[in-house]
Every structure is written in C-alpha cells, then in structure tokens.
Amino acid sequence: MKKTKIGLLLLLVGMILCSFVGCSSNKLADIYAEDEVIARAKQVVEVIHSLDYPLMIHELREDLRNQLTAEQLKETWDAKLTKVGEFKEYTATATTGQKSKTTEEEYAVAVLTCKYVNSSLTYTIVMDKNLDVVGMYMK
Numbered sequence: 066m067k068k069t070k071i072g073l074l075l076l077l078v079g080m081i082l083c084s085f086v087g088c089s090s091n092k093l094a095d096i097y098a099e100d101e102v103i104a105r106a107k108q109v110v111e112v113i114h115s116l117d118y119p120l121m122i123h124e125l126r127e128d129l130r131n132q133l134t135a136e137q138l139k140e141t142w143d144a145k146l147t148k149v150g151e152f153k154e155y156t157a158t159a160t161t162g163q164k165s166k167t168t169e170e171e172y173a174v175a176v177l178t179c180k181y182v183n184s185s186l187t188y189t190i191v192m193d194k195n196l197d198v199v200g201m202y203m204k
Contacts, residue, residue: 091162094171096194099160106175106190107155109198113188114152116143126197142203150182163191172199 093099112120118135125133157178164171175190191200 091164093160093162093173094164096171097160097162097173101196102160102173102175102192103158103177105192105196106158106177106188109190109201110177110179110188113142113146113201113203116146118142121201124198124201126193126199129199145186145203149184149186153180153182156180156185170194 093102109124112124116139118139121138122130122133122135155177157176159176161174161176162171163174171194173192173196175188175192177188177190179186179188187204189200189202189204190198193199
C-alpha cells in the first residue's frame with residue numbers, strides 16, 4: 066500500500082512537470098552543450114548508484130527539494146536498484162529539449178540506459194539552464 070502511494074506521488078510529480086514543461090520533444094536548445102548535459106546526467110546517476118537518498122534529494126533544484134523525501138525515494142528505488150545488481154556500463158545516451166509552455170523556459174533532457182549485472186535501467190534526467198535537476202525518473 067505504501068509503495069502504491071509513493072508510486073502515485075512520483076507519477077503526480079511527473080504529470081505536474083509534464084504539464085508545466087509540456088511533453089513535446091525538441092532539439093536540445095542552443096544554451097546547452099550536449100556533452101555537458103550527458104556528463105551532468107551521469108553525475109546524477111552516480112549519486113543514484115551510491116544509494117545516498119538524501120544526496121539524491123540534494124541533486125534536485127532547490128525549489129523542488131520539498132516535493133519528495135529521501136525516505137520516499139528509498140522506498141521506491143531501493144528494491145529495484147538492489148535487484149538489478151552492480152552497474153556495468155552505459156549502453157546508450159541521448160539528449161533532447163523541452164520548453165515550458167507557461168514560462169518559455171528551456172529544459173535539457175538526458176536519457177541514459179545502463180546495463181547492470183541482472184538487468185538494465187533507463188534514467189531520464191531533466192535539467193534547467195543551470196543543469197539543476199528538475200526531474201529524475203527510473204524505468
């Protein structure tokens with residue numbers, strides 16, 4: 066029951082972000098360098114691999130940190146990260162851009178596919194112009 070509530074909370078946060086940002090994909094905006102976006106996304110994934118959930122919350126842009134707790138992330142991600150086992154390598158990376166329909170703010174979206182001992186996971190990391198994380202998703 067608790068995992069369902071947390072899953073719904075994460076889904077709600079994602080839906081709010083999509084309505085704020087708009088879910089149409091575009092080319093990465095000129096304000097971003099693709100290699101910097103990928104490097105920053107890899108830093109975030111490294112924090113995720115550390116299982117340091119308070120640090121993961123700290124990776125979020127400051128105004129978003131109160132939207133999710135470290136305990137909620139632990140309850141949602143811990144079992145999945147434990148199940149996939151040790152990280153082996155990045156098997157694919159991609160970037161795209163999104164633009165907020167309400168604020169016109171440009172966002173960078175990095176998608177990283179990671180191979181682990183027992184499975185693969187895909188991370189979607191959404192960043193603002195300062196490369197602060199405004200969304201992070203694991204599938």
